[in-house]
Amino acid sequence: MRTSSNPVFRRLPRQEGVGGYANFGSGVAGAGQFGQQQQQQPHGQYPPQQYGEAPQYQAPQATRSMTIDDVVTKTGITLAVLAVSAVISYALTNANTSLAPAFVIGGGLIGLVLVLVATFGNKMDNPALVLSYAVAEGFFLGALSFMFTNIEFGGAGGSALIGQAVLGTFGVFAGMLVVYKTGAIRVTPRFTRMIVGALIGVVVLALGNLVASFFIDGGLGLRDGGPIAIIFSLVCIAIAAFSFLLDFDAADQLIRAQAPEKAAWGVAFGLTITLVWLYVEILRLLSYFQND
Numbered sequence: 135m136r137t138s139s140n141p142v143f144r145r146l147p148r149q150e151g152v153g154g155y156a157n158f159g160s161g162v163a164g165a166g167q168f169g170q171q172q173q174q175q176p177h178g179q180y181p182p183q184q185y186g187e188a189p190q191y192q193a194p195q196a197t198r199s200m201t202i203d204d205v206v207t208k209t210g211i212t213l214a215v216l217a218v219s220a221v222i223s224y225a226l227t228n229a230n231t232s233l234a235p236a237f238v239i240g241g242g243l244i245g246l247v248l249v250l251v252a253t254f255g256n257k258m259d260n261p262a263l264v265l266s267y268a269v270a271e272g273f274f275l276g277a278l279s280f281m282f283t284n285i286e287f288g289g290a291g292g293s294a295l296i297g298q299a300v301l302g303t304f305g306v307f308a309g310m311l312v313v314y315k316t317g318a319i320r321v322t323p324r325f326t327r328m329i330v331g332a333l334i335g336v337v338v339l340a341l342g343n344l345v346a347s348f349f350i351d352g353g354l355g356l357r358d359g360g361p362i363a364i365i366f367s368l369v370c371i372a373i374a375a376f377s378f379l380l381d382f383d384a385a386d387q388l389i390r391a392q393a394p395e396k397a398a399w400g401v402a403f404g405l406t407i408t409l410v411w412l413y414v415e416i417l418r419l420l421s422y423f424q425n426d
Contacts, residue, residue, distance in 0.1 A: 198395045199392040199395065200389055200396075201395075205385055207398070212399075216268040218272065219273055221276065222276065223274075224277070224279060224280050227280040234280055234284075237273045237276065237277030238278050238281065240270075240273070241270045241274030241275075248263060252267070258399070259396045259400040264403045268406065271406070278414065282295065282296075283421075302416045306412060307412070311378070311382065314378070325379075329379075333377065336369060343357060364422055381404055381405055381408060384404070385405075
């Protein structure tokens with residue numbers, strides 16, 4: 135399987151051997167549990183049964199493999215929770231503007247912590263964790279959208295700017311899905327390395343700009359709305375868009391490897407992370423032009 139730029143996809147279980155997917159399907163299903171039960175049964179004693187009948191054993195239930203419908207359903211649920219949380223956050227900040235910074239900082243930090251827990255704790259397919267991330271990021275995006283469009287925080291454009299950013303985000307998502315399905319751009323190991331390298335580069339530049347902003351007004355100029363900031367946002371949008379190709383390919387590989395149904399939550403998690411990043415970058419870019 136090719137490596138995705140999204141850390142969530144990289145931590146999903148991979149197929150081991152020919153017989154199954156990770157720890158699923160490697161041998162007869164339920165064989166380990168059955169052997170343990172037989173070892174615990176005292177010698178010479180068997181479950182009660184009528185004379186002449188064969189021993190009765192309950193057939194183990196096989197784990198259903200993940201399908202594209204599972205991916206669509208879980209991703210839709212995650213995005214719906216995120217959207218509802220974002221609307222609530224926007225309404226609350228609109229009623230009390232002092233809540234906006236708290237929601238942005240709190241939601242962003244909680245979302246980051248949940249991503250780290252999911253990635254390094256190997257819990258990316260946990261529905262509760264995925265939906266908790268959706269709630270946290272919803273409050274983050276709702277408050278951030280309000281700040282980008284509210285004059286009090288130096289924003290402009292109103293709710294129309296948010297609508298444009300949402301349409302742009304899903305437009306890019308749909309476009310890259312078509313590109314992947316048609317094979318216009320093939321996801322090769324070299325392509326993957328290029329995207330991962332570019333992703334690391336923009337993260338380092340963003341962190342460097344943040345540190346520099348503590349000492350220099352405007353930092354390195356990557357977020358001040360100038361020409362360099364516009365170019366940097368365009369680069370980020372392009373990398374996020376191409377990251378979808380890696381995410382689609384990783385999800386496709388999981389389906390072909392007959393990953394368990396629960397793995398669809400991990401796919402939804404990874405796609406949501408990329409969508410959130412893309413939306414923020416598009417919203418930021420549009421705000422630059424509104425301020426001009």
